[in-house]
Amino acid sequence: MSWIRYTLPAAAIMSIASPAYAVQYLSIEEAQKQAFPSATHFTEVQAGRVWKAEAGGHVAGFFVFDRVVGKHLYIDYAVALTPSGAVHSVEILQYRESYGGEIRSASWLAQFVGKTSGSALKINGDIRNIAGATLSSTHVTEGVKRVLAAYGNRLR
């Protein structure tokens, strides 16, 4: 068995280049239900950021929405906290990756609003799954630590 060799035309690679890639996983409401399936009520504690989950009159936990902002990238994620302020789960809500300037603009971000789960956004072409270089989740991990530091002891 020997290898079959191809030379990729540079122009062809460029023509299917994907300057932006994004996946919408869960809306905030879907993620709340997923994190606290028994909860009957979510009360907004801090607008657009922190919710208290209640089930049958007792506190089931807290749901914190956060966003990691990098140079060209926004990742929306949610941390579900137990009533005692420990991390119950961390879920990615929306993953975005871009190397162009468009991600900074409000209109570029607005196209994601209101999307429901399962919709892999086909921003450029038809890319649903992508493999290659390994992505580091370090920034999300650091974000979770900040969420814990900010809310872990305060929300009771």
Added chain:
Amino acid sequence: MATASDNLRRARPLLGTFVEVTTAGAARSEMNAAIDAAFEAVADVHRLMSFHDDDSDVSRLNREAWLRPVEVHAWTFRVLEAVVEMHHRSKGVFDVTIAPALQAMGLLPRRHDDPPIAAQARLFDAIELREGKIVRFRHPDVRIDLGGIAKGFAVDRALEALRRFGIGSGMVNASGDLAAFGQEPQTIHLRHPRDPRLVIGYVDVADEALASSARRFGPLQSADTTASAIIDPGTGTPTDAIDGATVRAPSCMIADALTKIVMISGTDVVEWLEHYHASALLVSTDGDVRITPDWHNAVHLAA
């Protein structure tokens, strides 16, 4: 585009990367439960095989397996059996005792009882496996890192968890190490190893696994890639034989480990690929793409 009712996709930060689970063909509550189980399996592998976690099997082995026999979890033992087998078959090219080289690069933390990096000598066949999930190291300086194989094993365990639920199809993708089952093939686009903005083509995956290795890049910093984190045990430094490799195999653990062998040995790996019923695509440093003949019809390159 699939609608929310017949497809559910979720992602969590695990194994130092993003692990994505996609399901289709079942009620939403069933798919949610299946995805929860899949993430739980990945988290279990993370707890057992993390180099960073003091309580993991890997950390216990690195502290104690030279001093005394150490019993490990059945999953850790399965991975180590594959590690030892591939180490022998690849004549030492696949080697998990390269942790000190990754420590020297600042990619893994050092502990106070770790030997000085300069003292590291090449150790062949350093891991001894015994009956009863017992592990022993043959040299005091052995420090293992399962980063080159545990991610693939985690994907296999997650897919196994998904299969236990009555769902039509599923896929687990840990940042490029992925496996799928079900009737609908999943289309996977392959990034160019030198520039993650570019796609070199795509491949359809059905009831099989795919793993890729390439230069590292951090999209939060820039699109520039850096050297690979794959250590050539012959030199103790990052390999630069080729730019990137993608391997298709029946299991993701095997595919993951084989990408390391391909990254180090380049095109000289055909007999090992055949042994594991695997196929490969590699991107040379000159940008040319090479594909094994059993696979070239399935890979759709940019043309």
